[in-house]
Amino acid sequence: MPRELPESQRLPRALYRAEQVRALDRAAIEQEGIPAFELMERAGAAAFSILRSRWPEVRSIVVLAGPGNNGGDGYVLARLAHQHQIAVRLLMLGEHQGLRGAAAAAAQAYQDAGGVAEPFTRVPPDAELIVDALFGTGLGRPLSGIWAEAVAQCNASRAAILALDVPSGLQADTGAILGAAVEASATVSFIGLKQGVFTGRGPDCSGLVCFDGLRVPARIYAAEVLSARRIDWNQQVRLLPRRRRSANKGDFGHLLIIGGAAGMGGAPRLAGEAALRTGAGRVSIATHPGHASVLNLTRPELMVHGVREPAELDALLHRSSLIALGPGLGQADWGLALFERALALDRPLVVDADGLNLLARAPRRRDDWVLTPHPGEAARLLDIAVSEVEADRFAAVQRLSERYGGVIVLKGAGTLITGPGTRPIAVCTQGNPGMASAGMGDALTGIIAALIGQGLEPALAAEAGVCLHAAAGDRAAERGQRGLIVSDLIAELQPLLAESDGER
Template sequence: MAHRIPERDRLPHALYRAEQVRALDRVAIEVHGIPGRTLMERAGRAIYRLIRERWPHARRPVVLAGIGNNGGDGYVVARLALEDGLSVRVLQLGDLDRLRDDAAATHADYCSAGGLVEPFRGEPLEADLVVDALLGTGLERPVEGLWAEAIEAVNAQRAPVVAVDIPSGLHSDTGLIMGVAVRATATLSFIGLKQGLFVGDGPDHRGDCRFDALEIPASVYAHERLSMRRIDWLQQGAMLPPRPRTAHKGDCGHVLIVGGAPGMSGAARLAGEAALRSGAGLVTIATHPEHARWLNLTRPELMVAAVETADDLTPLIERAHVVAVGPGLGRSDWGLGLWHGISGTRLPLVVDADALNALASDPMTRGDWILTPHPGEAARLLGTTGAEIQSDRLAAVRTIQRRYGGTAVLKGAGTLIQGDSQRPPAVCSDGNPGMATAGSGDVLTGVLAALVGQGLDTETAAAAGVSLHAAAGDKAAAAGERGLVAGDIVAALRGVANRVEVS
C-alpha cells in the first residue's frame, strides 16, 4: 500500500537568512528579468491555491494587510477571493500612502475589482479563515501598538490562519517571538525557506509549512550559499544502506554504554536497547554492581558488566568500537571516576547527561566525540543560563562546537547539529512534543553510538541518528503524543531504520 508523503518531506533542505532570500529575489528580478509584480502575483496565487485546497468551504476570509510586500501579496489573495465570489474583507494596518511600487499596484487592482479596504481598529475578527499578510522578513524590533493588537486578535479567534511567507512577529533568522507572533495553521514560504521557521519558536508558530519557489530558475540559487541544512529521515535514511549478505555482528559495531548509577539503571538500559534496535552488532552496558545482575533480564541480548572503578573498564574498552557515556551516570564519585577513565580513551565517544556536567566542570577538547546537551546542560557547558541558550540556539550550538570540538547536538524542538566540517549547521524537522519525556535523550545516545559503531563519522552519525530518533518518535506518536514514553521510541526504531511500516 502506498503511503502519502507528509508535506514537510517535500520541502527543500536548504534554509536561508532573510537577507539571503532578499538577495535571491533581486537576482531573479535584475539578472533574470522577472518583474517584481509577477513574483507578487505568483505568491498571492500560491496562497489562494493553498486556501482552496485546504479549506474549500471557506466563504468569509479576512486578509490582514500591512504596508510592505507581504501586504501586496495579501491584496492579490483578496482580489482572487473577490473574483471567486467569496465575501472577503481586507483590514489594513499602516498608512496606505506608504504602499509602494508592486504592493501599491496590487492594492489598486483589488480596489478596481470592487474590493473595499477597512482600517483595523482593534476589533475581534469574524471570519472562517484569516490570511496573515501583516509583517514580512524584515522585522527587527518588537511588535507594538495596533500591530500587536492585530496579531493578538488573530490568535484569539478560532478560524484557520494562513501566514504569508512567515508568521508575523516571528524573527526570520532566529525564530524568536518579537513581542508577539501569529500562530499559523499553515505557512507558505517563498523563494527560499527561512531558517527562523525551523529554529527557536518557529516550529510552534509556523503550523503546516509549505514552500513555493515562484518559478524562479534553479540557477538563481547558485548566488547564495545556504545558511543551514534542514534534515529529515527521508533524506538521512540513505546513510543506512542495506547490509551485505555476508555481514556478521563484528561488522556492525560493538557499543559500550557506561552509566546507570543506583536508582538510574533505566537510562543505561534504554540507551543499550536503542543501540541494538539501531543496528549495533553487540552492546555491553558497564554499570553499577548493585543492579548489574538483573539489568538485562528482559533483554538478554544485552551484555552487562559490573564496574566498581575506572580500571574495570579497561578490558571492556579494548573490545568496543565506540563508547556512550552519561546515561544515568550520576554525580557521585563512582560516576565521576568512570568519566575520567573514559574521557581519555582512543575510541570515539557519545557524551550525554551527567558526563556533560562533568565535562563542564573540567573542560577539554577532542575531535571524535558527539556532545548531546539539552538546553540546561548546554548552559552549564557555556557558563550561562538556559534562557540565554534558548534565545539563540544556533549561536549556542556553534559555540559549544568551537569550545569543545567534535560534533555538538543541541536537543529540543528543532534539534541542531554543528560539526567541525565546513558544512552549514543542520536542523531536524522531524519529531514531535510527545518526545519531551524521560529517557528520550538516553535513547538518542544509544542510536548515535550504534551509527558510529557501524562506521559513520561523528558528524554524519549525528545527522542520521537525530533524524532516525525523531522519525521513530513520530511513528510512536501515531497513537497520540500525550503519554508517549521512551520505550515506545525504542520499539519504533527497527521499523523506521529499515524504512518499513510496522504495526
C-alpha cells in the same frame, strides 16, 4: 475541514537567512528582469492556491495587511479571493497611505476590482479564516502596541490562520519570538525557506509549511550559499550501509555504555536497547553494582557489568570499539571518576546527560566525539542562560562546535546538527511534542552510537540517528502523542529499519 497537503517530500532541502532571500528576490528583479509587481502577483496567487487547496470550503476570509511588501502579497490574495466570490475583509495596520512600488500597485488593483480596505480595530469574532500579511521577514524589533494586540486576537480566534512567508513576530533567522507571534495553521514561504521556521518556536508558529519558488530561475540561487539544510529520515536512510550475508556481530561495533549511578539504572538500559534495535553488534553496560544484576533481566542481550572503582572499567574499555558516556551517570565522585577514565582512552565517544554536565565543569576539545545537549545542558556548556541558547539556536550550536570540537547535536524542536568541515548546519524537521518525556535522550545516544559502530562517520551517524529517532517518535505518536514513552519509540526502530532495508 482543512485538507492536509504533502509536506516533507516536496519542500526544498536548502534553508536561508532572511537577508539571503531578499538578495535572491533582488537578483530576480535586477538580473532576470522579473518586475517586482509580477513576483508579488505570483506570491499572492500561490498563497491563494494553497488557501483553496487546504480550506476548499471557506466562504469568507479576513486579511490583516501591513504597510510593506508582505501586505502587498495580502492585497493580491484578497483580490483573487474577491474575484472568486469569497467574502473578504481587508484590515489595514500601519500607514497604508505611504505604500510604494509593487505594494501600492497591489493595493490599487484590489480596490479597482471592487475590494474594500478598512483600518484595523479588532479581529472579527466570526472570522472563518485569517490571512497574516503583516510583516513576513521584515520585522526587526519586538511587536508592541496595536501590532501585538492584533497578533493576540488572531491567536485567540477560533479561525484558521494562513501566514504569508513567515508568521508575523517570528524571527526568520533564529526561530525566536519577537515579543509576540502569530500561531499559524499553515505558512506559505516564497523563493527560499527561512531557517528559523524549522527550529525553536518556529514549528509552534508556522503550522504546516508550504513553499513556492515563484518561478524564479534556478541559476540565481548559485550566488547564495545555503545557511542550513533540512534533513529527514526519508533522505537519511540512504546513508545506512547494506549488510553482507557473511557479516558477523563483530562487524557492527562493540558499544560500551557508561552510566547508571545508584537509582538511575534505567538510563543506560534504554540507551542499550535502542542501540541493539538500531543494529549494534554487541552492547555492554558499565554501571553501579547496586543494580547491575537486574538491568538485563528483561533484555538479556545486554552484557551488564557492575563497576565500583575506575580501575574495574579498564578491561571493558579496551574490549569496546566505541563508548556512550553519560546516561544516568550522575555528577558525584563515582560518575566523575568513570567520566575521566573514559576520556583518557582513544575511543569514539557519544556524550550525553551527566557526561555533558561534567564536561561543562572542565571544558576540553576532542575531534572524535558527538555531544548531544538539550538547551539546558547547552547553556551550562556555554556558561550562558537557557534563554540565550533558545534566542538563537544556530549561533549556540556554532559556539558549541567552536569550543568543544567534534559533532554537536542541539536537541529540541528542530534539532540542529553541526560538525567539522564546511557542511551547513542540518535541521531535522521530524519529531513531535509527545517526545518531550523522560529517556528520549538516552535512546538517541544509543541510536547514534550504534550507527557509528556500523561504520558511519560521526557527523553522518548523528544526522541519520536524529532522523531515525524522530521518525520512530512520529510512528509511535500515531497512537497519540500524550502519554508517549520512550519504550514506544524504541519499539518502532527495528520495523522502520526493516522497511528501509526492504526498499533498497
